[in-house]
Amino acid sequence: MKRFLLFAGLALSSPAVSAWGFYAHQRINRLAIFLLPAEMGRFYKQHLPYLMESSVNPDKRRYAMVGEAARHYLDVEAYGDSVWTRPYWKEAVAFWGEDSLQAHGIVPWHIQRMKNQLTEAFRQRNTARILKLSAELGHYIADANVPLHTTRNYNGQLTGQTGIHAFWESRLPELHFESYDFWIGPATYVPSPAKSAWEAVRRAHACLDTLFSLERQLTIRLGESRKFVLEERGSTFQRTYSREFSEHYHTLLRDQVANQMRASVKMTADFWYTCWVDAGQPDLNTLLPVSDQERESDSRERGSWIRKLLGIRDEGE
DSSP, rough: OOOHOOOOOOOOOOGSSSSTOOOOOOHHHHHHHHTOOOOHHHHHHHHHHHHHHHHGGHTTTTTTTTTSGGOOOOOOOOOOOOGGGGGGHHHHHHHHHHHHHHOOHHHHHHHHHHHHHHHHHHHHTOHHHHHHHHHHHHHHHHTOOGGGGGOOOOTTTTTTTHHHHOOOOOOOOHHHGGGGGOOOOOOOOOOOOHHHHHHHHHHHHHTTHHHHHHHHHHHHHHHHHHEEEEEETEEEEEEEOOOHHHHHHHEEEEEEEHHHHHHHHHHHHHHHHHHHTTTTTGGGGGGGOOHHHHHHHHHHHHHEEEEHHHHHOOEEE
């Protein structure tokens, strides 16, 4: 049982299994809060710890909830050029079928669904739903801006570059985050959330050729012996990309990682703001606090992910 619990803990907390890494996801949501207008900013700042912590919930449940994994990516190659001509869910289902969509990823469509749900939560003035949906919408938006979430070759496994996924979206941001410039400007209204979601995927996908080719060139130049090192993590040593290789690669990429992270921050703030505007700009300072019952329900939901991961059935199932 201890081994199962250890596995569950790693699966639910390790940055290696999440887009952008838990570190970056949390900071994307945090930075987005400070782009909001004053009418929203006070409310969001009051709940900053929750919005950061809950930003990684979609990754924590992706191995425990059927259908969750597909919400995090889009395999552009699987759909072909026609993918750009089906921006809305109903027409996509009619053209490809829901099974195919679930097999090849649905992140831009899911962002639209989350946008509608958050708008409705604002209309209903439901504090718990606003916070939960805001945190998780930020996660899916950030995923859509990760180049390796737009391809079948998501971990370089098809080109002999296995491991590049966590390298690009976790190790590089963790090493260089403090040097990134996040002077982005205030949140602005999004006239077409569907168009915005698809533009994010298209921009991210356009980064792939550079991302893969530069890694391959640098590997040839430095060699495997200088590419990887053993780093101490807690009580164990893990094989990871060396700081030398990471520094060179980050320089070669120029501002690619920083640009995609900035795009994630701005897009998250823009969508939060748009949901609030579309809901009629309710006064967030007069919302009721989250009740003890709602907090307990949220805690039970999180616990259910661990139980499902361990194969423990809930009562009544």
